[in-house]
Structure formats: structure tokens, C-alpha cells
Amino acid sequence: MHFDRELDVKGLNCPLPILRTKKALAEMxxxxxxxxxxxxxxxxxxxxxxxxxxxxxLLSRTETGKSFEFFIRRK
Structure with a gap:
């Protein structure tokens, strides 16, 4: 899937993945x-x-082992 920006929050636990996603989306x-x-x-x-x-x-989400991948379109 085409995306404009990538954010790697692997190794971080709640609430950091959401907080960093919110910040990234605000810049898009x-x-x-x-x-x-x-x-x-x-x-x-x-x-x-x-x-x-x-x-x-939330366009899609996939799980591969212990890793998760999300594609989110900014409103």
C-alpha cells in the first residue's frame, strides 16, 4: 500500500505508540x-x-508474529 510517511514505534508500550502517531498525523x-x-x-x-x-x-492492520502494521489516512 502507498504511504506518505512511516513511523516505527516498535519496542514502545502504551501510550507512546498512540502519542507518537498523533504527533506524526498532526504534521501531515x-x-x-x-x-x-x-x-x-x-x-x-x-x-x-x-x-x-x-x-x-484506519485503512488496514496486519499482524506478523509479534509485529503489527497499520495504515492510517489523516482526516
Whole structure:
């Protein structure tokens, strides 16, 4: 999937992945896509809730072993 910016938050635990994602999205333009790499097991629920609460679109999420990948479109 095409993305405009990548954010690696592997090794960080809640709430840091969400806080860094929020900061990265704030620096992006509407419609741009952020690719996030995380390892926090709570990230799936956290990113789903974050997307609902902020209006940003969670385009996809995948899990590979203990690693998670998210694509989020800025509103």
C-alpha cells in the first residue's frame, strides 16, 4: 500500500505508540497515509479506538508474529 510517511514505534508500550502517531498525523496533510510499525500487543485495540475517536481512517492492520502494521489516512 502507498504511504506518505512511516513511523516505527516498535519496542514502545502504551501510550507512546498512540502519542507518537498523533504527533506524526498532526504534521501531515489531509488525505495522506501514515504507515505505523508497532510491537505493543495492545496496539490493535488502541489504534482502532484512536481512529474512531479522532476521525482518522484506519485503512488496514496486519499482524506478523509479534509485529503489527497499520495504515492510517489523516482526516
Amino acid at each position: 496533510s489531509a488525505g495522506e497515509v501514515l504507515h505505523v510499525l508497532a510491537t505493543d500487543p495492545g496496539a490493535v485495540k488502541d489504534f482502532e479506538a484512536f481512529a474512531r475517536q479522532t476521525g482518522n481512517e
